[in-house]
Amino acid sequence: MPGDRIRILLGRLEREHSLSRDEWVYLFEHRDAKSLEYLKQKARAVADRYFGKDIYTRGLIEFTNHCRNDCLYCGIRRSNRNAERYRLTREEILQCCEDGYTLGFRTFVLQGGEDESYSDEDIVEIVRSIKAGFPDCAVTLSIGEKSRASYLRFFEAGADRYLLRHETADFGHYRRLHPPELSPEHRRECLWNLKEIGYQVGTGFMVGAPGQTAECLAEDMLFIRELEPHMVGIGPFVPHHETPLAKEPGGSVELTLWCIGVLRLMLPQALIPATTALGTIAPDGREQGILAGANVVMPNLSPVAVRKKYELYDNKICTGEEAAECRFCLAGRMERIGYHIAVSRGDHPSRRKEEADV
Ligand code: SAM
Ligand code: FES
Numbered sequence: 001m002p003g004d005r006i007r008i009l010l011g012r013l014e015r016e017h018s019l020s021r022d023e024w025v026y027l028f029e030h031r032d033a034k035s036l037e038y039l040k041q042k043a044r045a046v047a048d049r050y051f052g053k054d055i056y057t058r059g060l061i062e063f064t065n066h067c068r069n070d071c072l073y074c075g076i077r078r079s080n081r082n083a084e085r086y087r088l089t090r091e092e093i094l095q096c097c098e099d100g101y102t103l104g105f106r107t108f109v110l111q112g113g114e115d116e117s118y119s120d121e122d123i124v125e126i127v128r129s130i131k132a133g134f135p136d137c138a139v140t141l142s143i144g145e146k147s148r149a150s151y152l153r154f155f156e157a158g159a160d161r162y163l164l165r166h167e168t169a170d171f172g173h174y175r176r177l178h179p180p181e182l183s184p185e186h187r188r189e190c191l192w193n194l195k196e197i198g199y200q201v202g203t204g205f206m207v208g209a210p211g212q213t214a215e216c217l218a219e220d221m222l223f224i225r226e227l228e229p230h231m232v233g234i235g236p237f238v239p240h241h242e243t244p245l246a247k248e249p250g251g252s253v254e255l256t257l258w259c260i261g262v263l264r265l266m267l268p269q270a271l272i273p274a275t276t277a278l279g280t281i282a283p284d285g286r287e288q289g290i291l292a293g294a295n296v297v298m299p300n301l302s303p304v305a306v307r308k309k310y311e312l313y314d315n316k317i318c319t320g321e322e323a324a325e326c327r328f329c330l331a332g333r334m335e336r337i338g339y340h341i342a343v344s345r346g347d348h349p350s351r352r353k354e355e356a357d358v
Contacts, residue, residue, distance in 0.1 A: 002035030011264045024218035043264035050296045055339045056346025058107040059100035059301035062310035063088040067113025075240035075311045076113050088305045102302045103327045104343040111142040120150045124157040131158035138345040162194045163202040169217040169223035181187030195326040202231030208251020209237040230348035235277030238313035253282045257292040264293030269349045280317050287337050299326035304357045
């Protein structure tokens with residue numbers, strides 16, 4: 001059994017879905033192996049209550065690794081002269097969707113660096129073509145910081161969801177991980193704009209990013225509580241050898257699972273992926289993520305020829321696999337722990353009515 005105070009705080013978090021800053025700091029500072037086991041059981045029970053044994057899946061299409069930004073942790077930052085850059089055409093993206101649809105995907109996530117060679121009109125055209133070709137599918141964009149007007153255009157073109165991790169809610173920590181032209185204020189403004197426009201919004205952070213303290217994590221939890229996103233994507237920081245943070249230690253499995261667990265108690269209905277980064281630092285990382293309260297997996301649908309090039313961090317898994325291999329590999333992994341991949345859009349419960357209207 002974990003210590004009394006941890007048990008009391010987790011109980012309150014489960015009932016009231018919020019804690020004070022000091023309580024969060026206490027939880028992050030005093031967690032241990034026993035309390036993680038206790039938290040995992042609670043978090044999984046909450047996820048089972050809302051989602052049963054269904055695991056939602058999203059087909060991830062990494063359509064460009066060009067990026068105008070220079071985040072200190074990221075392997076596709078513009079200063080990495082050794083990154084082999086690529087872009088997919090609209091036809092290539094549609095082919096990924098075609099393959100994905102056959103494999104049972106009903107959500108496509110278009111992710112990329114901030115690549116200005118795709119105009120807003122290009123993105124609108126890509127979204128429109130996917131929605132026209134696959135009307136029963138959801139489209140998620142994850143293409144970074146844009147103006148409110150651009151976000152609105154993409155939404156009107158049919159984009160359903162948007163993923164933009166806040167990365168860290170502590171402003172000093174944010175500045176340490178990013179060049180001066182990127183600001184935590186603007187990142188937040190983007191998230192609020194996306195929410196207000198009507199997207200299902202996802203945010204998140206890297207666990208164990210260099211300089212992250214219990215206080216930073218407490219800020220993350222308070223910000224997520226305030227934003228109330230539909231999705232929260234978290235994964236361990238994994239160093240990339242061509243970045244200024246190459247020599248820093250990566251995030252741990254234990255802390256990542258702890259974060260997944262407390263997020264599940266705070267936002268019981270949220271869509272929380274067991275990420276590729278978690279699968280990269282432990283062979284059964286994604287299974288462990290599900291057992292700690294996650295309910296989404298995001299297999300890779302990108303063409304094999306480009307997969308290695310979307311290298312955000314070292315040793316990323318699934319870079320040699322075909323779409324079908326990842327799909328079936330993950331299905332097997334889920335079955336073995338008593339879960340199954342659902343063929344559905346996998347909307348947030350508050351948006352399920354829309355799903356029925358499609
Ligand atoms: N450009 C878009 C954006 O900024 O949201 C999407 C692409 S960005 C590469 C996707 C996510 O990768 C980031 O939000 C970041 O959290 C994660 N990431 C980047 N480098 C990483 C690293 N070294 N370890 C773990 N995650 C990393
Ligand atoms: Fe890609 Fe297992 S998920 S090979």
